[in-house]
Amino acid sequence: MTGDAVIHAVNLTRHYRIKTRPLAAPAIVKALNEASFDLYPGQTLAVVGESGCGKSTLARVLTMIEPPTSGQLTINGQRVELKEGEPPPKDLRREVQIIFQNPYGSLNPRKTVTAMLEEPLKLNRPELSAEQRRQAALDMIERVGLRPEHADRYPHMFSGGQRQRIAIARALMLNPKILVLDEPVSALDLSIQAQILNLLADLQDEFGLAYVFISHDLSVVRRIADDVIVMYFGQPVETGPASEVFTQPRHPYTQALFSATPVADPTRRKERVRLKGEPPSPLSPPPGCPFAPRCFKATEECIQGDPPLESVNPQVKVACIHVEKAAV
Amino acid sequence: MALLEIEGLDVRFRTTNGLFPAVEDANLSVDKGEVLAIVGESGSGKSVSMLATMGLLPWTAEVSADKMAFDGQDLRQLTSRQRRKIVGGEMSMIFQEPMSSLNPCFTVGTQIDEMLRQHLGGSRKERKERALDLLAQVGIPDPKKRIGAYPHQLSGGMSQRVMIAMAISCNPRLLIADEPTTALDVTIQAQILDLLLELQQDTGMALILITHDMGVVAETAQQVIVQYAGRQVERQEVKALFAHPRHPYTEALLSALPERAGDQARLPTIPGVVPGQLNRPSGCLFNPRCRYATEHCRQVEPKALADDPARTLCHYPL
Ligand SMILES: Nc1ncnc2c1ncn2[C@@H]1O[C@H](COP(=O)(O)OP(=O)(O)OP(=O)(O)O)[C@@H](O)[C@H]1O
Ligand SMILES: Nc1ncnc2c1ncn2[C@@H]1O[C@H](COP(=O)(O)OP(=O)(O)OP(=O)(O)O)[C@@H](O)[C@H]1O
Ligand SMILES: [Mg+2]
Ligand SMILES: [Mg+2]
Helix, strand or coil, rough: CCCCCCCCCEEEEEEECCCCCCCCCCEEEEEEEEEEEEECCCCEEEEEEECCCHHHHHHHCCCCCCCCEEEEEEEEEECCCCCCCCCHEEEEHHEEEEEEECCCCCCCCCHHHHHHHHHHHHHHHHHHHHHHHHHHHHHHHHHHCCCCCCCCCCHHHHHHHHHHHHHHHHHCCCCCCCCEECCCCCCCCCHHHHHHHHHHHHHHHCCCEEEECCCCHHHHHHHCEEEEEEEEEEEEEEEEEHHHHHCCCCCHHHHHHHHCCCCCCHHCCCCCCCCCCCCCCCCCCCCCCCCCCCCCCCCCHHHHHCCCCCEECCCCCEECCCCCCCCC | CCCEEEEEEEEEEECEEEEEEEEEEEEEEEECCEEEEEEEECCCCCCHHHHHHHHCCCCEHHHHHCCCECCCHHHHHHCCHHHHHECCCCCCEECCHHHHHCCCCCCHHHHHHHHHHHCCCCHHHHHHHHHHHHHHEEEECHHHCCCCHHHHHHCCCHHHHHHHHHHHHHCCCCCEECCCCCCCCHHHHHHHHHHHHHHHHHCEEEEECCCCCCCHHHCHHHCCEEECEEEEEEEEHHHHHHHHHCCCCHHHHHHHCHHCCCCCCCCCCCCCCCCCCCCCCCCCCCHCCCCCCCCHHHHCCCCCCCCCCCCCCCCCCC
16 A cells, blocks of 8 residues: 555544433443544545444544544544534545435535535635636536536436435535545435446546445445445454455354345345344443354353454454454 | 236326326236336336325326226225225335334334224234334334334334334235335345245235345345336346346346446446436437437337237337
8 A cells, every 4th residue: 555544543432422311320322432444545445334333423433523432533644633512623624525325315405506516615715716616616517427507406406316426526626535425325226326436436546535435235345445344333343455355254244244235146046144133232232242142153252251353364353252363 | 816906007297397207007917925026217106106006196196097906906996995994904015215204293102003003903902012023023122112212213224114014014915115125234134125025925915126226126026127217118037137138228227236347447327317307208218328229219119019028118129
């Protein structure tokens, strides 16, 4: 890998306090636990895992919408020190943009496309004239594959895929280095999904963008990710290069996840590794390894302690006592 | 006689720009225990055709059909009272938008209970037990606690599962599932699909599955209908469809699958967009985007051939 990491994350953790009953002490939901990774320009890191495992929480921490409860976040070489409820420094905020899952709900229905695209410029680049802003918006419209006549239309006049293009265009207006994409294609149909994935690949080549790509569609992840983090119950359980993790998933949860993914080939209907039981409740976490109650490899030992993420080779890390680790 | 039979279904919406044909000449028949998938581009009329079948479209919709029968009963002739008895009971639907289909003012338990009371009866205690049972079946952790939750207290995936629980609560003979698993991750999706297939196998429930996930189609469906711009462009048995799509649209759709693209740098896409109300092309509706289109396709609307079991809507089936 060349150049410096655009994101350097060490043990990022985010807990929420929630009140379950009046008067009772607030319970703590450990939404994200000790996520660490480096992300380089032009690279894509995919985050996969079960619903509620903390993917969006990670996205909110990375985009500085929320501060981590503990851990360190360095963006573009600059350490982020964020206080609860305080806006992040403008210059850093500009570097990281987020695209939300729902292309229907995330655009303001009362604003035309250009008005939406010009808005971030108005706030962050006051030196630009109205004319320059409009030109920048028109350039971006073309860049994401929309047509000039779309400029003055409203969101409801666009299809899901076109709206997602608008959302991407808006995110790119301030020339960010990093895009966090929270399930960007899961609401779209196949041909539109393909258009968006091609567009993301083009933009990455052109601008050297780094992507954090959150998805539960493994066929998509396999196609675009350089590195993968598999999360379960708020914590990374397997990390490594996508090529490695996909050809040889090691953590039992990763294996179950891969085998639950339907294959678009009716001649290959397969038996799945069934996960028994249900995802644990964040309000009453199970003892030891959080995956143990559903794991087909679980033994007595597994409930003794939460297994740390350990290297199995120089690139892959796994949090499971039943996976052979590299000799130290 | 098939369980559900629909012939020549048309749905037009009255809009400020005149009538918009959302569904044209839809035909479908589903037998007891059969799993039929409907796939196709966003806006191709998948949801609308099924909502028309259930009688759930708004008043701006004009629905007409040559035949529309559930278990021999003509659905076009039902009084609203008869319809209420069938819809939600023997014939039920999982709606595409779980968040907006649950009533925000009532707890999950109350909403399930209301369904059960209307269609199945039973004592309060029995109904409560059935409700808890259903929530557990769809994989909601801690059903005892969640039964008192309001919809806004649930995640997207959970509301979707509550909707599924409600839809299967009265042992339907036909379940229409409109994108039932989009907000769910793959392990829960697998669990839900297994549950639906179990019901299909054990009780002979027929299942109509609307989805854009071709993996789900491949793993669950027997028959597949492909729709484009309000029209059914082909219908085939699932293996045949994946192996030999007959309509160019189906072929293009399947080639956009990431797993089919292999190491190609770019995923194949379908150029252009689906025609809207104001730019419907003459001839074949797919012709502006079709790589095989000829002058003939631009002029003359294709008709399915009588001897083509796939009823391919194309002048030159593949
Ligand atoms: N503001 C909050 N207050 C309390 N708990 C929260 C809050 N936000 C998230 N959580 C909890 O943190 C956990 C992780 O949530 P998160 O939204 O990150 O999941 P996710 O992986 O994005 O799931 P999905 O795939 O369903 O979007 C969940 O148990 C959720 O209920
Ligand atoms: N109430 C309505 N009034 C006018 N037009 C409508 C109405 N409801 C749906 N339509 C139109 O009918 C067409 C078919 O819509 P439908 O919801 O059936 O699409 P779909 O195939 O289910 O798409 P998706 O995959 O996005 O759910 C669309 O063009 C839609 O805009
Ligand atoms: Mg999320
Ligand atoms: Mg629909």
